[in-house]
Amino acid sequence: MKYLVNLSKIFQLAKRVSYLGFDLGTYSIKVAEVASHQNEILLKGFAQSKTLENTIVYQIINDEQLLKANIKNLISNFQPGTKVIYFAIPYEITIYGKFSINNPESLKVIEKQINDEIPYKIEDVYFSYFIMPENGSFTVYYLVSKKDNIDKVKRIFTDVDLELKNIDGDFINLHNFLEYLYGPENKLIIDWGNEKVKLYFSNKDTPVYTRELFNLGFKYFKNEIMKNLRLTPDIIDKLIHSPPEDQRRSQIKEAYIEYIKKLIEEIKFGLEISRSKYNLNPEVAYIIGGGARIPNIHKIFSELLKLDIKEIKIENKLRISEHIDHRYLSIINTQGILAVATAVKEFI
Numbered sequence: 001m002k003y004l005v006n007l008s009k010i011f012q013l014a015k016r017v018s019y020l021g022f023d024l025g026t027y028s029i030k031v032a033e034v035a036s037h038q039n040e041i042l043l044k045g046f047a048q049s050k051t052l053e054n055t056i057v058y059q060i061i062n063d064e065q066l067l068k069a070n071i072k073n074l075i076s077n078f079q080p081g082t083k084v085i086y087f088a089i090p091y092e093i094t095i096y097g098k099f100s101i102n103n104p105e106s107l108k109v110i111e112k113q114i115n116d117e118i119p120y121k122i123e124d125v126y127f128s129y130f131i132m133p134e135n136g137s138f139t140v141y142y143l144v145s146k147k148d149n150i151d152k153v154k155r156i157f158t159d160v161d162l163e164l165k166n167i168d169g170d171f172i173n174l175h176n177f178l179e180y181l182y183g184p185e186n187k188l189i190i191d192w193g194n195e196k197v198k199l200y201f202s203n204k205d206t207p208v209y210t211r212e213l214f215n216l217g218f219k220y221f222k223n224e225i226m227k228n229l230r231l232t233p234d235i236i237d238k239l240i241h242s243p244p245e246d247q248r249r250s251q252i253k254e255a256y257i258e259y260i261k262k263l264i265e266e267i268k269f270g271l272e273i274s275r276s277k278y279n280l281n282p283e284v285a286y287i288i289g290g291g292a293r294i295p296n297i298h299k300i301f302s303e304l305l306k307l308d309i310k311e312i313k314i315e316n317k318l319r320i321s322e323h324i325d326h327r328y329l330s331i332i333n334t335q336g337i338l339a340v341a342t343a344v345k346e347f348i
Contacts, residue, residue: 018044019165020085021343023336026056027194027290029070030336033080034318034343041347042319043340046332047078058195059090061152071160084163087153088170088342091198091210095144096169104131104138114142126150128168132205141206143169168345170338171200175207177341178286180348181317182310188274188282190267190301192291194219197263199270201280209278211270213263218290221259225252264304271305284308292334312337318344 018035029051033044055066099113115122129142150167157164174189184204191198197213222236229248243249274280285307287297302309312333
């Protein structure tokens, strides 16, 4: 019997375990499947689909039925090998903070302090926290979201026959995943989305500060081009990525330069706040989201911000399934990185 028990453990360890990571965005829904097998982390698959209009508005789920249909179609086409999922709740609907405490073992004291710091009653929210020793005392970092937000997500995934194992914050998952890829760093993550740009500042241990740049998402640039050139939305993407050889090319270039200039100014202001208020000086920055796929954007930002801008390459640390076209990795490493970071949470 003793030997049978040992063999059972060996077979259990050899079994491939996989999880799905979801990123529900206002522009698109992404899902990644990650597995652990023989001491390796394997990206088994990745898929995305356009979010149906008005389904998610400013990161808040506006139409549950549309979102269910969106997810069902995506999963039906993706055909993953598991139904167990991890989800990263958007920063916009969370509260992240910290406080010092002398007795880290008292749950009642921690709950009371969180209750005192948030604009809701503690019974109306879900919360999680972790404790770190700092400067002779203990610092409690907490994450809070209203129960309505979480219950809506739980209900949607249950109704589409998926098993929700864990919910965490998107910026926390990104911080942890980049630490896994590149080690502890004082870093800035520039999440360049369609609606807006979010700046995540982290020290070598934890996320510290987040700043949102409204009206500077890629949608803003598209709207400026449509307004100036009197274009319709259905042809704007084509013109932006392949400017025509006529006078419109120079107009698009001028609008692009002006857009980048405004964005850089706001990022520099965020860096000043990070340094002056939080004593955090990022050593490196990463660009994720659709904006990260602009040609030469890493070099441009590096020169304008005087900062080391790294391109994320998950293939340097994760094994990539042979079923994934390696030419598709540029999308996964930018627009799909949150889904991957969320799925891989259990293994790092």
